[in-house]
Each structure stands twice: as C-alpha cells, then as structure tokens.
Amino acid sequence: MRIGVDYYPEQWDRSIWQADSDLMAKTGVKLIRFGEFSWSRLEPSDGQFEFQWLDDAISTFSRHAIGIVLCTPTNCPPLWMYETYPDITQIGPDGRRIQTGIRAHRCINAPMFLYYAKRITEALAKRYANNPAIAAWQIDNEIEAYPCTCEVCCNQFRDWLIDKHDTLENINAAFGNSVWSGEYSDISQIKPPTAYSKAWQNPSLCLEYSRFTSDCAAKFINDMSLIIKRENPKAKVTTNICFTENQPDLYKLYEGLDFASYDNYPQITISGDKAVSHSFELDMIRGVKQKNFWIMEQLSGPTGSWEPMSPTPRPGQIKGYAMQAMAHGADTVMFFRWRTAITGAEMFWHGLIDHSNVPSRRFKEFTELCKEAQKLSVIETTELVSDVAIMYSPDAHWAFSIQPQTEGFDYLEQLRSFHSAFARYGANIDIIAPTADLTKYKAVIAPAMYVYDKNAAENIYRYVIKGGTLVMTARSGVKDQFNNCIMEPLPTVFREVIGAEVKEYDSIGRHEQNIKDFAGNVFKCRQWCDILELTTARAYAEYNDSFYSGSPAVSMNRYCSGVAYYIGTVCNADFYESFSGNIMKQTGIPRLRDLPTGVEVTTRTNGLDDYIFFFNNSDKEAEIVLPKAMFSIIDGSDREKLSLKPYGMEIVRK
Template sequence: MKIGVDYYPEQWDRDMWEKDAETMARTGVKLIRVAEFAWSKLEPRDGEFDFTWLDDVIRIFSRYAIGTVLCTPTNCPPLWLYEAHPEIVRVGIDGKRIQTGIRAHRCINNPTLRFYAKRITEQMIRHYSGNPAVAAWQIDNELEAYSCTCDVCKAQFRDWLKDKYNDLDGVNKAFGTSVWSGEYSSFEQIMPPNAYPKAWQNPALCLDWYRFCNDSVAGYLKDLMMTIRLEDTKIPVTTNTWFCENTPDFYKLFDLMDFVSYDNYPPIRIPVDPNEYYSHAFHLDLMRGVKEKHFWVMEQLSGPTGCWMPMSPAPRPGQIKGYALQAFAHGADTVLHFRWRTATTGAEMHWHGILDHSNVPNRRFVEFSELCKSVSQLSILDNTEIISDIAILYSPETDEAFKIQPQVEGFHYLEQLKAFHAAFTHYGANIDVVSPDTDISGYKLVIAPSLYVNRKSVTENLYRYVINGGTLVLTTRSGVKDEHNNCIMDTLPTVFKELIGAEITEYDPIGNDMQVIRDFAGNEFRCSQWCDLLQPTTAKAYAEYNEGYYRCIPAVTMNRYCNGVAYYVGTVCKSDFYESFASNLMMQTGVPKLKGLPHGIEVTTRTNGRDEYICFFNNTDKPKTIPLPKPMYSMISSMGKDKLELQPFEMDIVRK
C-alpha cells in the first residue's frame, strides 16, 4: 500500500523540485503522478520534443526513492496543434467547434488527433521504457463518453450502425422509426442525438449513440495502449475515471487496462437525513468490481474544492486521513492525493491541494503526514483480499437509459444500488458491485436493482443463478426495455415474470408523494417514487401497500424457483426498510452480520486465507463507540482492545 500525490512540476520554478522531493520523502510519499497536461512542454513545436525537464524531475524524485506515474499528455493538445489542424477540435451540440483554451476539447476519433496522440506517446515510451523509476503509465485523463458531432464522428457512427444492423431496414426496425415519420431512407440522414434534450428523441438512437461513444473511447485507448505495448510489454498501464457528465461504461473503458484508477472526492458535508446515501464506499466497491481486483485512487480529496462551481468547505479534521484509509479498506492498493500544492494560476487555483497558496505546512499537511505513517504500518494488508458473499449488479446501459428517459420525479438508478449497499454495510458485510455479465454463481445473495434494459445473456445469467440455488432480489422497473431500449410488449416484468412468480397489473408513478407498505411481520415503512401493483402467481407477499386504492395489494414478493429464491421489490423505500430487508436476507442466506453497529460505521474484512483483518471506519462527524465480541489486536495502536472508540472519520483495523 502506497501514498502518493499529483504533482505539476511544469507549473513551478525548477528550484522548488528538490525541496518538494525532500519534503515528500520525509513525509512518506512514495509516488508522484506527472505530465497529464504537459504536452506543450514536451512538444513545444511540431515534431520537436523536449524531455530534459521531465528527466530532471524523475531523476530528482528517484534519488528520494519516490517513483513516478507517467501520463500521456493527450488530454490537452498544445495550441499550435489546434491552430495547424482546427479539424481536431470537438464539435458541440450546436454544430460549432468548441473554443479552445481549456482541456479535453479534442475529437478522439479524428485521424489527425490520433496520429499526434500516438506520436507523443510513442516518443515518451521509447524515451522512458526500462526506466526503473517509472512505476506505471496513465493514458490521457478522465475520459468520458464524449459527444462530438463533427463530420468524422457522424461518418464513424453511421459505419458503426452499418456493422451492427447491416442495412437501413435493420436500423429502422431496431429504432422503431415509424414514430413521427422518422424512417431513414439513407444513412446520411442519421444524426447524433444532440440537438434536443434526450427525452425528446428516439431512445434507441440515444442508447446506440452512447454505445458508439464508449466504443470510440475504447478504440482511442486501445490505440495508445498498443503504442505503449510495442515498446514495453511489462509496465502496468491504466487510465483514470469518475462519475461525470458523460459517465463512461467502466467495463469497456478498462477492458484492456491492467488496473482501474478512480478519482475519489468524497463529500465534505455530512447530511443529516439518514436517507441520503453519501458514503463513497459504494463507489470504491464498484471500482474494485470493474476488473474484480484491487484498484488505485489516482486523485483523492486534499482540500476545499472549487473550479466550475463555488468552493466547498475545507475537509473536516480526520477526513483526509480517514477517506484515504476507507479507500484502502475497500481494495485500493495506492492512493494519490490531488494535489501536492494548490495552483497559483489557472482555472483550478481554488481546487486545493495538501499545501495552500502560502506553501506553508498547515493542518491538512499534518494530517496527511499522519496518514503516511499509518499506511506504513499496514504492510500486513498487502497480500489480503476482500471476499464477499453479496453482489450488487451495476449496468452502465441501464444507467444511461434512465438518463435518456427519466421515469419520475426523484427516481435515480444509482440511488437504488446505494440503498441496498448502505443497508448491507450497516451489518458489516463485504459487498461486491459488479457487472450483470459477471459469473455470480459463487455469491449467496445477488441484488439486481432496476434492470431496465435487458439482454438475453443477462436474463439467462440470473435464471441460471436462481435455478442453482441462489437468492436474487429484483426491483421495480425491471424487464421494461429490450436491448434496443424499446418497450417490451408484455406484462411487466416481462422476461422475469416466471422467475419472480408474479405479474404487475398496474403501476403508479407517485414521484415525491408518499405511500406506506406493511411487511409480513407488521412493520410499516414509507415508500415513494414508484409503486408496482403485484399479482402473485406462485409467489407470496412479503409486504403489501397499506394506503389508498391499492391497499392490501402486494408491493414486495418472494418466490421459490427451482433450487433458489427470487424477491421482487416493487417500490422505492426509505432506508429503514432496506435495513430490515437486508437483515432478513442475510439471516435466510447465512451471510454473517454484525449486530449493534452504530449508524455510519462501515466495516470491511480483508483476509490472506489464514488471518482476517477487520477495518472499522467512522464515516460520520460524531464520535462512536463499537463494542467488540472479544478482545482484538489493533493494527493502528498496536494494542489489544475490547471496544473501539472512534473519532469522526477515524479508522481502526483489528485482527480477528
């Protein structure tokens, strides 16, 4: 486990580099990430490359035993390149080229951009291949499922559709273009769906455009990855990602990468409402599940954030250290903080680093130093892994389909996943967040919220899992769409009717209005957003609506199917329902649970196959006390404890 920082030597006087390296080494920093925005420094003029300054940086930090993550600078082409080749500039939804001057305004499909991006990457890898100070490579920066409407992208999208559907008849059939006289009579009529809000446009076209954008990003990454691999087959390669405006399909994004890297900015303000799911434990578990192995955090919260929005509050005492340890607990191998020093120029000058503009060590620096010391004590966790009995399925295509056609006020796909994740976290369970295509046969319990867009392979995967004895939970808005994002003409939940043993006779999109359900034990819970009215065929009611014209109609069902069990949750509830439901599910499936955990305490267990290490994290702004079932040895304080007293955002790790 290593701690690092994002460093921008090109923004600072050369005489600061040595001082920074010395201070970082003394603090405990093991890695720096450099060069992701430095193309103009590395290639100041077309074909003229200057690596001398970067050589000096790597050499200086290497002397202090600090390794380097080298980035291809392809996110920010230099202005001379835009000037010489204006065709590489991304075209916006208005059909005009975006004004250059900030980052990521290039079209990644443009052949000229690809040529120059591959050339600078090739020059860099040839220069630094075999350099022992280079720990890894990062390709580009925060790639999104970009939406460019230039002529190149239009032509490639049409070719992509030809490859998928063969001819216009196939496109027209898949898109259902008879609506609004939308039949295509030539491929040149097909345009990117960017001129109007997505909800006004053909949903099948919009989803295929999203798929095309993801394939474009994957192709761009493949080009640069292969450029690196031609010169060096051993060095690990990644790219970094986050949940952004055009969130990419993480599974496609990292398909060829050696490991996942995530930019992690947990919330500084802790909400009072217990139904607001703020923990980034969900995000971290999702990133671990993308390639089903440990990952890196390439950017981590270091100070007040502010750039395109007003500044946030400063991280509270304990958040810098605690949130980094939270990432390690959920499977991060390395955490790099953004950034070492706050910029004094440019748009990000108020996105604060470890050091403020004063360049004087502050409270955050002291806490960061404590973090480095704590991580140095945790080498025993290096060879451990997280083994989970529970999986939550995340579908990028379903996420995008809900963005294309919002269902009802207040309904958000990711919130459905977070609700279940938070509930199982409340009982100390390890949780994997994985793709619907994952082999789920080894899990005791699988949660598949709102599988809105369905593929045959995923449906078969879920049926096979339950037939072989698994316990599955499906939720409202499952089985609505086919793979083209068109509604299935069948009683909901269509392909899952047999599995859940019930049909939906009617639904009520109530939005922010409230309903009440009552479970089999007589417990009442509030629900909102969406209400499916279920008619069991072979299922039994787990909970029924308790108000309005559908009082006594099932809202949640349980069905025994072959050797397994399938539940269906037909509404969206508050957190108390999910905690109650999770408790029952864990009891029925034999998943161990910790009782009496205070709210906001997150527990993750890591094992090396012989010993188990339990991480207790207080993700609240209040002190918490956790009684232990027996005295345990703390890896942090190096002493035995029969209870844990955790300050806000503090973590302790005990050996079971």
C-alpha cells in the same frame, strides 16, 4: 500500502523541485504522478520534442526511491495543434464547435488528433517504458464518452450501426423509425442525437449513440495502452476516471488495462451534517475488474475552481477518507495535489501545501497518514471477498437518463439504497457487471434491469436455478436491447423467476404511501408502485393505500433451488435495512448489529487472516465493543473495545 501525490513540475521553478522531493522523502511519499497536462511543454511545436525537463524531473524525485506514475498528455493538445487542425475540436450536440481554451475539447476520433496522440505516446514509451523509475502509466485523464457530432464521428457512428445491424432496413426496424416519419432512406440521414431534450428524441438512437461513444473511449484508451505495451509488455497501465454525465461503460474501458483507477473527492461535511459516504463509489470502482484498485486523485483540501469553494476538510478527514479507500480495496492512494496551484483555473482546488507555502494542519495529518501506512504492509496482499453483489448496468443507466420514469426516480439511488442497507450490517459488497460470475455470492441484487440483455438474463436465471438468492425491483424487463418497450406483461423475461407479473403500475413521484410487510411493519414508499399479481410467488409486503390497497408490493418466489424477491416500489432507508437484514439471516451472511451511526465496516483477507476495518464516518466519537480481544494493526496491541475519533480508522486482525 502506498501513499503518493500528484505533482506538476512544469508549473514550478526547478529550485522548488529539489525542496519538494526532499520533503516528500522525509514525509514518506512513495509515488508521484505527473505529465497529464504537459503536452505543450513536451512538444512546444510540431515535431519538436523537449524531454530533458521531464528527464530531470524524473531524476529529481526517483533519487529518493519515489516511483513515477507517468501520464500521457493527450487530454490537452497544445494550442498550435488546434490552430493548425481546427477539425480536431469536438462539435457539440447543438452542431457548434466547442471553444478551445480549457481541457478535453479534442475529438478522440479526429484523424489528425489520433496521429499526434499516438506519436507523443510512442515517443514517451520509447524513452521511458523501460525506465525502472516508472511504476505505472496513466493514459489520458478522466476520459468520457464524449458526445461529439463532428463529421468524423457521424460517419463512424453510421459505420458502427451498419456493422451491428447489417442494413438500413434493420436499423429502421430496430429504431422503430415509422414513428414521426423518422425512417432513413439513405445512410447519410443518420445523425447523432441533437441538443433537444433526449426525452423528445428516438430512445433507440440515443442508447445506441451512448454505446458508440463509450466504445470510442474504450478503443482510444486501449490503442494508447498497446503502444506502451509494445515497448514494455510488463508495463502497468491504467486510466483514471470520475463518475460523470458522459460516463463510458467502465467494464469495457478497463478490460485491456492492468488495474482500475479512480479520482476520489468525498463530500466535505461540517458539524451537525450527516456525512455522505463514498463507499458506494469505492465498491463500484473495485467491481470494475473485481480486484484492488488505485486512487489517482484523493481529496487534499477545499475544492472549488469552476464552482464556489467547499468547506475545508475537518480534522481527521484527510487521513480518514484515504483509509476508507484502502478499506474498500485501494492499494495506492495519491493525493491531488502536493502544492496548491498559484496560476490557472484550479488555483482554489487546494492541495496539501497551501499558497502560504507553510505546511498546514492538513499537511501534518497527511504526514501522519504516511507513517501509519507503513504499518499496513501486512494487508498488502489482501482483498475483499463479498457475499453480496449488486448489479450495475451501463445500458440501464443510459436508458434512464434518456427517458426519466417519474419525478425523483434515479437509477443509481436504487443501487445506493441496497448498498447502504447491507453496509449497515458490516457486509462486504461487490458492484458488478450483469454478466459477471455470480456463483460465489450468497445474495445478488439486480435493481431496475430495464434494458434486456440475453447474456445477463441467462446469468440471472442460472444463478437462481443453482440455489442463489436474487432481489429484483420495479422497472425490470421494460425494454428490449434497442430501448423499445417489450409487448408482454412486466417484468417480461423475468416473470418466471419472479413468480409474479405487473397487472398495473402507478407513477406517484414524490407522493408518499405505505406498505406493510409480513411481520406487520409499516414503511413509506414513493415514486413507483407496481401492482403485482402473484402466480407462484407469495406476498412479502402489501400496499396500504390507494385503490390497490391490499395488493402485493413485494413478492418472494421459490424457483428451482433458489429464491427470487421482487420489490415493486421505492422505499425509505428503514425498509431496505429491514429487508437486507432478513436476506442476510436467511442466507447465512454474518451480520454486525447495533453499529454506531456512521461507522462503516469492511473486511480484507489473504485467505488465512482476516483484517477488519472500522471507519467512523461521522463528527462524533464512537465506541465499539468487540466480541473478543483482537490485535490492532495500527497500535500493535490487543483490543477488546475500540474508541474511534471523528473520521478515525482502526484495523484489527480477526
């Protein structure tokens, strides 16, 4: 398990490099990442490359056997490029050119930007791709599906639509352009969504544009990766992401890359507040390629630059949140950043060493983590194997953002509710694409499958037919592949497997009602109420309120060799915990009961030995009695009981 740091040699005097490399080696740092914002130093003027400083930086740190993660600098073109080629700047949905002066304002489709991006990437690859000090490459930085509306993007969007739909007539039909006299009579009339609220615009156009911009991001990353692979086919290449409003389809983005990488900034909580777990995000990034991943940026201190500063991480959080990432499949964790910047907009996004230049409490905790990580070599070949999967649909995520369904309804919260419930019982959980292989899972949760996809629907049916246990929820089967409503009773294509249909729905927003399950337990529900009419299904829970009191709210249907549940409303956490416990009991998924509040449990395995991670994500000490004595990987002794400090981690061999 490797611990690394993010470093910016171009921002520091060379005399500091030497001292920092010595301290990193002493501390136990194994990797260092740099280069993602250094284009102006690498190419200070057009065609004038200056790599000597980068050679020296690589040499300074690699002499301590610290591996280098080298980034391509394409996120921040130098100002001379913007000045010479103003057309490389993005144009926003409002039709105005975005002001330069901060990062990521280049249009990734602009021909001159692509020319220079490919040239600098090729120059770096030729110089360093076969350098043994380079452990991996990162393409760009936190790529997004940028909603650029420049003429190049407009033309490429039109071409993309014609390639997909063949004719203008087909586009008009797919978009339903007879509404509001929106029919295209010439291809030049096709334009990206504007700055108006998306809810006022054509939902088909908006969804297709999200798909287009996502494809552009994936193509850009893949093209840059291929340049490096041409120089060294064995080079390990990735890109780092954080979850943003303009999030691309991560499954496509990482398809051609060697591993996924994530920038992990858990929310800092203070005494008395309930910790907000980042386990969902970690499981989500692991599910992108369904294998272990890297953290490229990890919380090091108070955050805040373009926003007010957050509280400082509490004792245990620096180490604990890094260990939490490892528990969910991170093999490498790199901290942002080694030194807190003293210039620029990010000077209050704190690193491990503060402006005082004196190692702080957080740095000492980081040092402890580095030492502890050296004890974890035994789990380097392990991975998470899960019985539970939750489907994440980029199409659904985009479509819900275009047309909000009801007050308080949030697509990702649907996924989080199930994730939290299963995690409460210590289950490993994969978050996967709707077309992923489902055969290995005992339970698959498919929340709000809003936009129809033929391959996904067939995948779901095959899974249940062969004996799987499926859970679906309200707002499934609503739209066709072009984001138009399907003129059939909901949940349309899924009615047969569900064994029920929606005879009416009630958008209740933040108003609360009650449902009662088959055992007589009463739970709060809100936001949405599908009033079900059962065909072959049975009622699992019924509504207690409104004119549909007594109507099914949750159903269960035996279909071929499998079982399909449908939850027609949105409930509080206690319902999902009860429901998930029943699903685990019925499918034979092991359950850990009575875990202390805040304790998270995951298991990594190499096929022979299982290693159980117990993470106390709270500011209270927690004690766990093990069912039998187990060997502690961290302190090397047999343990019958675990005592976890706030944000503490223990790892035992099962």
